Amino acid sequence: MLTVHHLGVSQSERIVWLCEELGIPYELKRYDRDPVTRLAPPEYKALHPLGTAPIITDGEVVLPESGAIIEYIIGRYGDGRLSVGPDAPNYADYLFWFHFANGTMMPRQMRMMGAQPGAEETPMQRFMRERAESTWDLVDQRLGEAPYFAGDELTAADIIMVFVLTTMRAFAQRDLAAYPNIRAYLKRIGARPAYQSAMVKGDPNMTPALS
């Protein structure tokens, strides 16, 4: 049985959402963060030496890392649904946005964790802030061109990107006022029954940050 080990308020919400979109059978195991450190609890860390969420188990397989898990589930249980094949005209868009999420956007937002808006900056801090801002500009521009990251349909590129635009803002604040296309996109995502049920199952006490 495919088991999704979900750490509360974390990137593993992506995997719960993926399973709900695909409508595949899975078991959900929830773990709360340590109340003091806010890190994963020891029983989560014991699942795999990496110790970070998400992690899935599936028979003998123990797999961390969002991108790897998404590809594994789509390949093994999703019949390729929510991915874009190499012959499709939007294949490159799909690949770019899928990898941009954790390859560029997440690291740039993580460097902004703890930053105080309006505080005096060193040249390096200013550089980091501008680089973080440029990713939001790029995302807003893309969502003005297409309803979903890879084009007309929701794909795994959306599944991996949405956390960065929503729950991640609990850790690195970002006002969406300047990004009308992101706001419209998040409204579309929030209206999806699979997204709604994933959020209720994974984080019943959290209001998704969709605006």
Ligand SMILES: N[C@@H](CCC(=O)N[C@@H](CS)C(=O)NCC(=O)O)C(=O)O
């Ligand atoms: N690149 C990894 C990052 C995983 C990661 O850093 N997860 C965070 C949650 S958002 C985590 O596990 N934090 C708790 C901890 O490190 O104990 C992935 O996408 O799976």
